[in-house]
Amino acid sequence: MNRVPNPFKATLGASPPFLAGREQEVADFTDALFDGPGAHERISLITGPRGVGKTVLLNAFQDAARAESWWVVSETATSGFTQRLQDAVYRIIHTHFRTHEKRLTGLSIASLGGVQFAEAESYRPEMTLRDVLSEFFTLQEHIDSLVGQPPVGLLITLDELHFNRKDELIDFGATIQHLVRENREIAVTMAGIPQSVKPLLASDSGQNPVTFLRRANKIELGLVPDSAVRTALLSPLADLGFEWEQAAVDLAVEMCGGYPFMIQLVGQYLFRAREGSKITVASVEAGADRARKRLGELVHEPSLADLSAQDRAFLAAMAHDDGASKMADIAQRLGVDPQYAGTYRRRLIDAEMITTAGYGYVDFSLPYMREYLRQHYLSN
Ligand SMILES: Nc1ncnc2c1ncn2[C@@H]1O[C@H](COP(=O)(O)OP(=O)(O)O)[C@@H](O)[C@H]1O
Ligand SMILES: [Mg+2]
Incomplete structure (x- = not known):
């Protein structure tokens, strides 16, 4: 009985079954997709300590963008990320727009507004990210006007921002700012831990700040309220036919301390320590103990090592x-x-x-x- 897969997701980067306490951030981002080019939240920078939910919020932004039929390209900001983004956007041009070309019978995409599709197709290694993005938007805008649909945009997400990649980020920022000035339908959401990101924003350390990042909408993620923790613990189990002892819920919420990663860790281990179809105080105690150990390995130890x-x-x-x-x-x-x-x-x-x-x-x-x-x- 009750052999169901564990519904909690205690893995860095893995979206949780219930995203606690981030409704406002997701709503603001979604609004910005509608508000058009220049909307502040379209360029956002998420910071916060490990395990607070930065990557998962980037995932939520991607979902929001896809739900509005936007294109999504995501990368980690390790060396060479601009080249990888360029390749990804090129692949969209190559595969998607080719398909579209056939669907739009009677219309020759190759001759659209002077855009040489054949040219876009033959990959030119000397092209820059800016070239590829400009071509992408020009083609997409043409398709949008031909089909008579609302503009389809592109979201780029960039995780694990680090000051070691400063030069590449400056180039990337210049490209994005250029596209924003051209009123292109672009959004860029980025994330990193404060120690890695703050030097990029600093002006007092004698270094030039990355202006593009300084102007971005800042999302400083922190702990979530207990009421949200409670929902995040209860809702994944609600439909599975499990019962909680009342005191067990309160204890589990307390053990999480508002910390998003702990919600998944506590949830995962209390589920394993369930008694039949019941989550008891003993289940929570056993679960919280293992959760704390795991948190030490996955968050405290690497945070201290930084x-x-x-x-x-x-x-x-x-x-x-x-x-x-x-x-x-x-x-x-x-x-x-x-x-x-x-x-x-x-x-x-x-x-x-x-x-x-x-x-x-x-x-x-x-x-x-x-x-x-x-x-x-x-x-x-
Ligand atoms: N708002 C949230 N509600 C519930 N669980 C969350 C939330 N944010 C993150 N988590 C969970 O916490 C863990 C860490 O999230 P992650 O986004 O990888 O953190 P970060 O990127 O900040 O290090 C994942 O298991 C994720 O499912
Ligand atoms: Mg992360």
Whole structure:
């Protein structure tokens, strides 16, 4: 009985069965698709710590765009991404518009408004992303006017933004800005962790900021409210004939701490620890324990690895406290003066690892970071 596949998706990048607390972001993006070229949310930049749901929100934007019949091309911003985007758009031109050419009998696409389709077909390696995109939009606009349909746009999503790719991003940004100025139906949504993205936006580090990114609509993802967590835990199981003990729901919500990845981890493991068709308090306790361990491996460990040894020492010094830490105590524990500690405080706030918690106090941003540090970094 009840041998059903686990409905939760505790995998980085995998869309959850219920997307909690992101309705506004998706609605704003969808509105921007209708609002036409220049709508602010058409160029959006998502930041937030690991596991907060950046990739999954990019996925949701893709779904929203596809639902409006937009084209979607998605890439990771690793070296050579502009070339890969160019290839992907070229493939759309090559396969889709060829098919269209046959459907539009009596109309010769090859002669549309001077666009030489035959030319577009023979791949010219010296072409730039801008050339290929311009050709794409020119062809699409022609088809739209021939068919008499609303304009069909193109969404590009770019994940894992990193300042190491700054030069390529500057080129990419220049291309996109050019297309926006030409009133093309383009949208670009990007995502990255704060440490990797902030240097691209900075102007105070003596480096030129990437203006295209500075102007983008900023979506800073954080924790989601408990009410949304509750729905995200209950709804995937609702239709499958499972029952929850009332106290089990409350406990599961509490264990998630509003953290999106924890919703899927807790959900996945409490489901495995179910008793018959019941989710009990014991199921949640067993599940939350495994969920926390997994979160440590997949989020806390890599997040700490991104930081400098001094930053990690600062965080470890915070982990002695049961709640928010007093800056003076941290400085004392580290044996450094307050100004020096203040520098690390600033950097860790920028990295969204910690937040201010009242004057002179700081606290962890990620749930269970304290416990993770205690276990792995404090030898007492
Ligand atoms: N809003 C959300 N509601 C429910 N689950 C979510 C939500 N956002 C992310 N998740 C889940 O959390 C995990 C991490 O999401 P992901 O988008 O990969 O994070 P990021 O890209 O920020 O590191 C995935 O298992 C995903 O299904
Ligand atoms: Mg991601």
